[in-house]
Amino acid sequence: MNIDYRLKFALFLILAAIVFFMFKANNIFENKIVTYQSKSITFKDDTRPIQIGSTDETTYKIKKGDTLYSLLKQLKINPLLINKIVNDENLNSFKTLLPGNEIIFSNIGKKIFLKKFDGKSAVDLMEISGDRFKLKKLTNLNSYVAFKEYKIERSMYESALKAEVPNNIIDELMIVFGWDIDFVFDVRVGDKVKVLYTEFYLEGRLLGNSDILAATFINNGKEFSVFRFSQQGVKDYFFADGESVKKSFLKTPIEFAAITSPYNLKRKHPILNTIRPHTGTDYRGKTGTPVKVTGDGIVVRANFSNSYGNIIDVKHFNKYLTRYAHLNNFERNIKVGSRVKQGQVIGYVGSTGLATGPHLHYEFRINGKHTNPVNVSMPDAQPINQYNKAAFNKVTKERIGLINNLSSI
Numbered sequence: 584m585n586i587d588y589r590l591k592f593a594l595f596l597i598l599a600a601i602v603f604f605m606f607k608a609n610n611i612f613e614n615k616i617v618t619y620q621s622k623s624i625t626f627k628d629d630t631r632p633i634q635i636g637s638t639d640e641t642t643y644k645i646k647k648g649d650t651l652y653s654l655l656k657q658l659k660i661n662p663l664l665i666n667k668i669v670n671d672e673n674l675n676s677f678k679t680l681l682p683g684n685e686i687i688f689s690n691i692g693k694k695i696f697l698k699k700f701d702g703k704s705a706v707d708l709m710e711i712s713g714d715r716f717k718l719k720k721l722t723n724l725n726s727y728v729a730f731k732e733y734k735i736e737r738s739m740y741e742s743a744l745k746a747e748v749p750n751n752i753i754d755e756l757m758i759v760f761g762w763d764i765d766f767v768f769d770v771r772v773g774d775k776v777k778v779l780y781t782e783f784y785l786e787g788r789l790l791g792n793s794d795i796l797a798a799t800f801i802n803n804g805k806e807f808s809v810f811r812f813s814q815q816g817v818k819d820y821f822f823a824d825g826e827s828v829k830k831s832f833l834k835t836p837i838e839f840a841a842i843t844s845p846y847n848l849k850r851k852h853p854i855l856n857t858i859r860p861h862t863g864t865d866y867r868g869k870t871g872t873p874v875k876v877t878g879d880g881i882v883v884r885a886n887f888s889n890s891y892g893n894i895i896d897v898k899h900f901n902k903y904l905t906r907y908a909h910l911n912n913f914e915r916n917i918k919v920g921s922r923v924k925q926g927q928v929i930g931y932v933g934s935t936g937l938a939t940g941p942h943l944h945y946e947f948r949i950n951g952k953h954t955n956p957v958n959v960s961m962p963d964a965q966p967i968n969q970y971n972k973a974a975f976n977k978v979t980k981e982r983i984g985l986i987n988n989l990s991s992i
Protein backbone atom coordinates (compact mmCIF):
# COMPACT_ATOMS: atom_id res chain seq x y z
CA MET A 584 0.00 0.00 0.00
CA ASN A 585 2.74 2.35 1.10
CA ILE A 586 4.85 1.48 -1.97
CA ASP A 587 1.91 1.98 -4.30
CA TYR A 588 1.29 5.47 -2.87
CA ARG A 589 4.94 6.46 -3.36
CA LEU A 590 4.89 5.11 -6.92
CA LYS A 591 1.79 7.18 -7.69
CA PHE A 592 3.41 10.25 -6.19
CA ALA A 593 6.54 9.72 -8.27
CA LEU A 594 4.46 9.30 -11.44
CA PHE A 595 2.59 12.49 -10.63
CA LEU A 596 5.91 14.35 -10.24
CA ILE A 597 7.20 13.06 -13.57
CA LEU A 598 3.97 14.07 -15.34
CA ALA A 599 4.07 17.48 -13.73
CA ALA A 600 7.67 17.93 -14.87
CA ILE A 601 6.78 16.90 -18.44
CA VAL A 602 3.85 19.33 -18.57
CA PHE A 603 6.02 22.09 -17.09
CA PHE A 604 8.81 21.60 -19.64
CA MET A 605 6.37 21.31 -22.55
CA PHE A 606 4.85 24.58 -21.53
CA LYS A 607 8.25 26.19 -21.18
CA ALA A 608 9.55 24.80 -24.47
CA ASN A 609 6.39 25.98 -26.17
CA ASN A 610 6.98 29.49 -24.97
CA ILE A 611 10.61 29.52 -26.03
CA PHE A 612 10.03 28.16 -29.49
CA GLU A 613 6.80 29.91 -30.28
CA ASN A 614 7.07 31.73 -33.53
CA LYS A 615 6.57 35.17 -32.05
CA ILE A 616 7.62 37.55 -29.39
CA VAL A 617 6.17 36.67 -26.03
CA THR A 618 5.54 39.65 -23.86
CA TYR A 619 5.42 38.72 -20.20
CA GLN A 620 4.30 40.87 -17.34
CA SER A 621 7.95 41.78 -16.86
CA LYS A 622 8.15 42.75 -20.55
CA SER A 623 10.80 40.27 -21.52
CA ILE A 624 10.90 39.51 -25.21
CA THR A 625 11.92 36.15 -26.58
CA PHE A 626 12.65 35.38 -30.18
CA LYS A 627 12.19 32.05 -31.86
CA ASP A 628 15.24 29.81 -31.40
CA ASP A 629 16.64 32.21 -28.86
CA THR A 630 17.13 29.91 -25.91
CA ARG A 631 18.07 32.74 -23.58
CA PRO A 632 15.16 35.08 -22.98
CA ILE A 633 16.28 38.67 -23.14
CA GLN A 634 15.83 40.34 -19.80
CA ILE A 635 14.75 43.90 -19.69
CA GLY A 636 16.24 45.98 -16.96
CA SER A 637 14.57 49.04 -15.56
CA THR A 638 13.81 50.39 -19.03
CA ASP A 639 11.18 49.17 -21.44
CA GLU A 640 13.72 48.46 -24.13
CA THR A 641 15.28 45.20 -25.10
CA THR A 642 18.24 44.64 -27.34
CA TYR A 643 18.27 41.93 -29.96
CA LYS A 644 21.53 40.88 -31.56
CA ILE A 645 21.22 40.06 -35.26
CA LYS A 646 22.13 36.47 -36.06
CA LYS A 647 23.09 34.87 -39.36
CA GLY A 648 19.96 34.36 -41.42
CA ASP A 649 17.94 37.13 -39.76
CA THR A 650 16.31 39.55 -42.13
CA LEU A 651 14.19 42.59 -41.48
CA TYR A 652 11.35 40.55 -42.91
CA SER A 653 11.85 37.64 -40.50
CA LEU A 654 12.16 39.98 -37.49
CA LEU A 655 8.99 41.88 -38.36
CA LYS A 656 7.20 38.59 -38.91
CA GLN A 657 8.14 37.55 -35.39
CA LEU A 658 6.69 40.80 -34.14
CA LYS A 659 3.40 39.65 -35.67
CA ILE A 660 3.27 42.56 -38.09
CA ASN A 661 0.76 42.15 -40.89
CA PRO A 662 2.58 40.72 -43.98
CA LEU A 663 1.21 43.45 -46.24
CA LEU A 664 2.73 46.09 -44.00
CA ILE A 665 6.02 44.14 -43.80
CA ASN A 666 6.20 44.19 -47.59
CA LYS A 667 5.64 47.92 -47.59
CA ILE A 668 8.33 48.45 -44.94
CA VAL A 669 11.04 46.30 -46.50
CA ASN A 670 10.51 48.01 -49.86
CA ASP A 671 10.64 51.53 -48.46
CA GLU A 672 13.40 53.63 -49.97
CA ASN A 673 14.18 55.42 -46.72
CA LEU A 674 14.97 52.32 -44.67
CA ASN A 675 18.52 53.52 -43.99
CA SER A 676 20.51 51.18 -41.79
CA PHE A 677 17.56 48.77 -41.36
CA LYS A 678 18.21 47.76 -44.96
CA THR A 679 21.44 45.98 -44.08
CA LEU A 680 21.34 43.79 -41.00
CA LEU A 681 24.68 42.17 -40.29
CA PRO A 682 25.27 39.48 -37.67
CA GLY A 683 26.23 41.22 -34.45
CA ASN A 684 24.26 44.40 -35.22
CA GLU A 685 21.87 45.33 -32.47
CA ILE A 686 18.25 46.37 -32.75
CA ILE A 687 16.55 47.93 -29.77
CA PHE A 688 12.87 47.03 -29.45
CA SER A 689 10.28 48.65 -27.29
CA ASN A 690 6.52 48.91 -27.22
CA ILE A 691 4.36 51.59 -25.74
CA GLY A 692 0.72 50.68 -25.88
CA LYS A 693 0.11 49.32 -29.36
CA LYS A 694 3.08 51.11 -30.85
CA ILE A 695 6.25 49.17 -31.61
CA PHE A 696 9.57 50.96 -31.88
CA LEU A 697 12.73 49.64 -33.51
CA LYS A 698 15.98 51.53 -33.15
CA LYS A 699 19.25 50.85 -34.88
CA PHE A 700 22.52 52.77 -34.64
CA ASP A 701 23.49 53.75 -38.17
CA GLY A 702 27.16 53.04 -37.45
CA LYS A 703 28.11 56.69 -37.84
CA SER A 704 26.49 59.18 -35.52
CA ALA A 705 22.71 58.76 -35.59
CA VAL A 706 19.97 56.27 -34.78
CA ASP A 707 17.39 55.09 -37.27
CA LEU A 708 13.98 54.78 -35.71
CA MET A 709 11.03 52.80 -37.04
CA GLU A 710 7.66 53.31 -35.44
CA ILE A 711 4.94 50.79 -36.26
CA SER A 712 1.39 51.48 -35.21
CA GLY A 713 -1.48 49.37 -36.53
CA ASP A 714 -1.03 49.20 -40.29
CA ARG A 715 1.17 52.28 -40.54
CA PHE A 716 4.84 52.93 -40.04
CA LYS A 717 7.18 55.91 -39.81
CA LEU A 718 10.91 56.19 -40.34
CA LYS A 719 12.96 58.85 -38.59
CA LYS A 720 16.60 59.65 -37.87
CA LEU A 721 17.50 60.59 -34.33
CA THR A 722 20.56 62.78 -34.24
CA ASN A 723 20.47 63.85 -30.61
CA LEU A 724 23.26 61.45 -29.70
CA ASN A 725 25.91 62.29 -27.18
CA SER A 726 29.42 61.42 -28.16
CA TYR A 727 32.44 61.07 -25.94
CA VAL A 728 36.02 60.34 -26.74
CA ALA A 729 36.97 56.91 -25.42
CA PHE A 730 40.50 55.81 -24.63
CA LYS A 731 41.76 52.27 -24.15
CA GLU A 732 45.26 50.99 -23.58
CA TYR A 733 46.81 47.64 -22.84
CA LYS A 734 50.01 45.67 -22.74
CA ILE A 735 50.20 42.59 -24.90
CA GLU A 736 50.41 39.47 -22.76
CA ARG A 737 49.57 36.14 -24.38
CA SER A 738 48.01 37.24 -27.64
CA MET A 739 47.16 40.56 -29.24
CA TYR A 740 43.50 39.68 -29.52
CA GLU A 741 43.09 38.38 -25.96
CA SER A 742 44.86 41.39 -24.47
CA ALA A 743 42.62 43.76 -26.42
CA LEU A 744 39.48 41.93 -25.32
CA LYS A 745 40.62 42.02 -21.71
CA ALA A 746 41.01 45.78 -22.00
CA GLU A 747 37.41 45.91 -23.33
CA VAL A 748 38.38 47.24 -26.73
CA PRO A 749 35.36 46.88 -29.07
CA ASN A 750 35.66 44.25 -31.77
CA ASN A 751 35.54 46.67 -34.70
CA ILE A 752 38.42 48.61 -33.14
CA ILE A 753 40.46 45.41 -32.68
CA ASP A 754 39.95 44.58 -36.37
CA GLU A 755 40.94 48.09 -37.38
CA LEU A 756 44.09 48.02 -35.25
CA MET A 757 45.21 44.97 -37.23
CA ILE A 758 44.60 46.83 -40.46
CA VAL A 759 46.24 50.16 -39.61
CA PHE A 760 49.34 48.61 -38.01
CA GLY A 761 49.41 45.57 -40.28
CA TRP A 762 51.58 47.39 -42.83
CA ASP A 763 54.44 47.95 -40.39
CA ILE A 764 54.22 45.29 -37.75
CA ASP A 765 54.20 41.61 -38.60
CA PHE A 766 51.83 40.07 -36.09
CA VAL A 767 53.62 36.72 -36.12
CA PHE A 768 57.27 37.79 -36.27
CA ASP A 769 57.31 41.19 -34.56
CA VAL A 770 54.83 41.33 -31.70
CA ARG A 771 56.42 40.94 -28.27
CA VAL A 772 55.00 40.37 -24.80
CA GLY A 773 54.99 43.81 -23.20
CA ASP A 774 54.24 45.72 -26.42
CA LYS A 775 51.78 48.52 -25.73
CA VAL A 776 48.71 49.63 -27.63
CA LYS A 777 46.82 52.89 -27.03
CA VAL A 778 43.71 53.83 -28.96
CA LEU A 779 41.33 56.79 -29.18
CA TYR A 780 37.84 56.52 -30.67
CA THR A 781 34.37 57.99 -30.14
CA GLU A 782 31.50 56.37 -28.24
CA PHE A 783 27.89 57.30 -29.04
CA TYR A 784 25.15 57.34 -26.44
CA LEU A 785 21.39 57.79 -26.73
CA GLU A 786 19.63 58.55 -23.45
CA GLY A 787 22.48 57.08 -21.47
CA ARG A 788 22.66 53.88 -23.48
CA LEU A 789 25.89 53.07 -25.28
CA LEU A 790 24.96 52.45 -28.89
CA GLY A 791 28.26 52.00 -30.60
CA ASN A 792 31.54 53.55 -31.45
CA SER A 793 33.32 55.24 -34.28
CA ASP A 794 36.39 53.90 -35.94
CA ILE A 795 39.90 54.71 -34.67
CA LEU A 796 40.70 58.42 -34.34
CA ALA A 797 44.31 57.81 -33.41
CA ALA A 798 46.34 54.90 -32.11
CA THR A 799 49.84 54.18 -30.89
CA PHE A 800 51.60 50.83 -30.99
CA ILE A 801 54.86 50.51 -29.11
CA ASN A 802 56.49 47.47 -30.64
CA ASN A 803 59.75 46.29 -29.15
CA GLY A 804 60.45 49.87 -28.02
CA LYS A 805 59.66 51.41 -31.40
CA GLU A 806 56.65 53.72 -31.49
CA PHE A 807 54.15 53.86 -34.35
CA SER A 808 51.33 56.42 -34.20
CA VAL A 809 48.56 56.61 -36.76
CA PHE A 810 45.84 59.23 -37.26
CA ARG A 811 42.55 59.17 -39.08
CA PHE A 812 42.05 61.93 -41.64
CA SER A 813 39.78 62.38 -44.65
CA GLN A 814 40.97 63.81 -47.94
CA GLN A 815 38.45 64.50 -50.70
CA GLY A 816 35.90 62.67 -48.58
CA VAL A 817 37.98 59.51 -48.33
CA LYS A 818 38.91 58.39 -44.85
CA ASP A 819 42.39 57.02 -44.35
CA TYR A 820 45.15 56.54 -41.80
CA PHE A 821 48.45 58.40 -41.80
CA PHE A 822 51.61 58.72 -39.75
CA ALA A 823 52.37 62.07 -38.12
CA ASP A 824 54.62 63.00 -41.07
CA GLY A 825 51.64 62.69 -43.43
CA GLU A 826 52.65 59.41 -45.07
CA SER A 827 49.88 56.86 -45.61
CA VAL A 828 50.09 53.70 -43.47
CA LYS A 829 49.52 51.70 -46.66
CA LYS A 830 52.46 50.54 -48.70
CA SER A 831 52.59 49.82 -52.38
CA PHE A 832 54.45 47.15 -54.35
CA LEU A 833 56.79 47.43 -57.31
CA LYS A 834 55.05 46.51 -60.55
CA THR A 835 57.75 44.07 -61.65
CA PRO A 836 60.55 42.26 -59.83
CA ILE A 837 63.08 42.61 -62.67
CA GLU A 838 63.89 45.52 -64.90
CA PHE A 839 63.23 45.55 -68.65
CA ALA A 840 61.30 42.33 -68.29
CA ALA A 841 59.14 40.68 -70.93
CA ILE A 842 56.35 38.38 -69.82
CA THR A 843 56.81 34.97 -71.46
CA SER A 844 54.06 33.05 -69.69
CA PRO A 845 51.21 34.96 -68.13
CA TYR A 846 49.04 33.99 -65.19
CA ASN A 847 46.82 31.25 -66.63
CA LEU A 848 44.85 28.72 -64.64
CA LYS A 849 44.50 26.36 -67.65
CA ARG A 850 48.04 26.32 -69.00
CA LYS A 851 49.66 23.16 -70.37
CA HIS A 852 52.97 22.75 -68.57
CA PRO A 853 55.84 23.01 -71.11
CA ILE A 854 57.84 20.19 -69.55
CA LEU A 855 55.23 17.97 -67.87
CA ASN A 856 52.87 18.43 -70.85
CA THR A 857 49.83 18.25 -68.62
CA ILE A 858 47.32 20.93 -67.67
CA ARG A 859 48.84 22.71 -64.71
CA PRO A 860 47.54 26.06 -63.67
CA HIS A 861 50.13 28.75 -64.00
CA THR A 862 49.58 30.74 -60.84
CA GLY A 863 52.27 33.27 -61.49
CA THR A 864 53.86 35.31 -64.21
CA ASP A 865 57.08 34.33 -65.99
CA TYR A 866 59.51 37.10 -66.85
CA ARG A 867 62.23 36.38 -69.39
CA GLY A 868 65.67 37.40 -68.25
CA LYS A 869 69.29 36.44 -68.81
CA THR A 870 70.84 34.16 -66.21
CA GLY A 871 72.23 36.37 -63.50
CA THR A 872 69.77 39.28 -63.92
CA PRO A 873 69.13 40.74 -60.44
CA VAL A 874 65.70 39.99 -58.93
CA LYS A 875 64.26 42.69 -56.69
CA VAL A 876 61.80 42.09 -53.91
CA THR A 877 58.60 44.04 -54.72
CA GLY A 878 57.79 45.16 -51.18
CA ASP A 879 59.19 45.39 -47.65
CA GLY A 880 58.89 42.07 -45.86
CA ILE A 881 60.38 39.01 -44.25
CA VAL A 882 61.83 36.01 -46.09
CA VAL A 883 59.77 32.99 -45.03
CA ARG A 884 61.24 30.47 -47.48
CA ALA A 885 64.62 30.25 -49.21
CA ASN A 886 65.49 26.73 -50.34
CA PHE A 887 65.57 24.34 -53.29
CA SER A 888 62.48 22.56 -54.61
CA ASN A 889 62.47 20.02 -57.45
CA SER A 890 59.86 21.95 -59.41
CA TYR A 891 60.55 25.56 -58.40
CA GLY A 892 64.34 25.23 -58.17
CA ASN A 893 65.85 27.88 -55.93
CA ILE A 894 62.83 29.61 -54.47
CA ILE A 895 62.27 32.58 -52.19
CA ASP A 896 58.96 33.45 -50.53
CA VAL A 897 58.57 36.85 -48.90
CA LYS A 898 55.76 37.74 -46.54
CA HIS A 899 54.60 41.36 -46.54
CA PHE A 900 52.31 43.16 -44.13
CA ASN A 901 50.57 40.03 -42.82
CA LYS A 902 48.37 39.40 -45.81
CA TYR A 903 50.62 39.46 -48.87
CA LEU A 904 53.14 36.90 -50.06
CA THR A 905 55.41 37.10 -53.10
CA ARG A 906 57.30 34.17 -54.62
CA TYR A 907 60.44 34.21 -56.78
CA ALA A 908 61.33 30.86 -58.40
CA HIS A 909 63.88 29.14 -60.69
CA LEU A 910 66.59 31.45 -59.32
CA ASN A 911 70.15 30.75 -60.30
CA ASN A 912 71.27 31.68 -56.80
CA PHE A 913 70.30 33.76 -53.79
CA GLU A 914 71.86 37.07 -52.82
CA ARG A 915 74.29 36.65 -49.93
CA ASN A 916 72.68 36.76 -46.48
CA ILE A 917 69.21 36.00 -47.81
CA LYS A 918 67.77 33.28 -45.62
CA VAL A 919 64.57 32.52 -43.71
CA GLY A 920 63.94 35.39 -41.31
CA SER A 921 65.87 38.01 -43.33
CA ARG A 922 64.17 41.38 -43.45
CA VAL A 923 64.12 42.86 -46.92
CA LYS A 924 63.41 46.36 -48.21
CA GLN A 925 61.40 47.10 -51.34
CA GLY A 926 63.71 47.05 -54.36
CA GLN A 927 66.47 45.11 -52.59
CA VAL A 928 68.14 42.42 -54.72
CA ILE A 929 67.36 39.00 -53.23
CA GLY A 930 68.55 36.65 -55.98
CA TYR A 931 69.40 36.20 -59.65
CA VAL A 932 67.46 34.83 -62.62
CA GLY A 933 68.22 31.21 -63.50
CA SER A 934 66.60 28.02 -64.78
CA THR A 935 66.80 25.75 -61.74
CA GLY A 936 63.96 23.24 -61.16
CA LEU A 937 61.43 22.51 -63.90
CA ALA A 938 62.26 25.32 -66.32
CA THR A 939 62.78 25.33 -70.08
CA GLY A 940 65.11 28.31 -69.98
CA PRO A 941 66.23 31.16 -67.77
CA HIS A 942 63.25 33.08 -66.43
CA LEU A 943 61.78 34.36 -63.22
CA HIS A 944 58.54 32.84 -62.00
CA TYR A 945 56.82 35.46 -59.85
CA GLU A 946 53.69 34.93 -57.74
CA PHE A 947 51.57 37.25 -55.73
CA ARG A 948 49.20 35.99 -53.06
CA ILE A 949 46.70 37.89 -51.00
CA ASN A 950 45.57 36.12 -47.84
CA GLY A 951 46.97 32.89 -49.24
CA LYS A 952 45.05 33.22 -52.52
CA HIS A 953 46.88 33.31 -55.84
CA THR A 954 46.34 36.60 -57.58
CA ASN A 955 47.39 37.71 -61.01
CA PRO A 956 50.22 40.10 -60.18
CA VAL A 957 49.71 42.02 -63.40
CA ASN A 958 46.09 42.90 -62.59
CA VAL A 959 46.30 43.21 -58.83
CA SER A 960 45.05 46.58 -57.74
CA MET A 961 47.44 47.97 -55.22
CA PRO A 962 46.38 49.99 -52.23
CA ASP A 963 46.26 53.68 -52.90
CA ALA A 964 48.97 55.02 -50.64
CA GLN A 965 48.56 58.77 -51.20
CA PRO A 966 50.17 60.97 -48.51
CA ILE A 967 48.49 64.04 -46.97
CA ASN A 968 48.46 66.68 -49.70
CA GLN A 969 49.90 70.17 -49.23
CA TYR A 970 46.47 71.74 -49.04
CA ASN A 971 45.48 69.61 -46.02
CA LYS A 972 48.82 69.68 -44.25
CA ALA A 973 47.98 72.42 -41.69
CA ALA A 974 44.61 70.90 -40.74
CA PHE A 975 46.21 67.47 -40.47
CA ASN A 976 49.01 68.74 -38.23
CA LYS A 977 46.47 70.33 -35.92
CA VAL A 978 44.51 67.08 -35.63
CA THR A 979 47.59 64.96 -34.93
CA LYS A 980 48.84 67.38 -32.28
CA GLU A 981 45.49 67.35 -30.46
CA ARG A 982 45.10 63.59 -30.56
CA ILE A 983 48.63 62.66 -29.58
CA GLY A 984 48.29 65.17 -26.73
CA LEU A 985 45.13 63.42 -25.55
CA ILE A 986 46.77 59.99 -25.74
CA ASN A 987 49.78 61.19 -23.76
CA ASN A 988 47.59 62.83 -21.11
CA LEU A 989 45.33 59.81 -20.68
CA SER A 990 47.98 57.11 -20.82
CA SER A 991 49.26 55.51 -17.66
CA ILE A 992 51.30 52.66 -19.09
Ligand SMILES: [Zn+2]
Nearest residue numbers: 863864865944
Ligand atom coordinates in the same frame (compact mmCIF):
# COMPACT_ATOMS: atom_id res chain seq x y z
ZN1 LIG B 1 56.10 30.20 -64.02
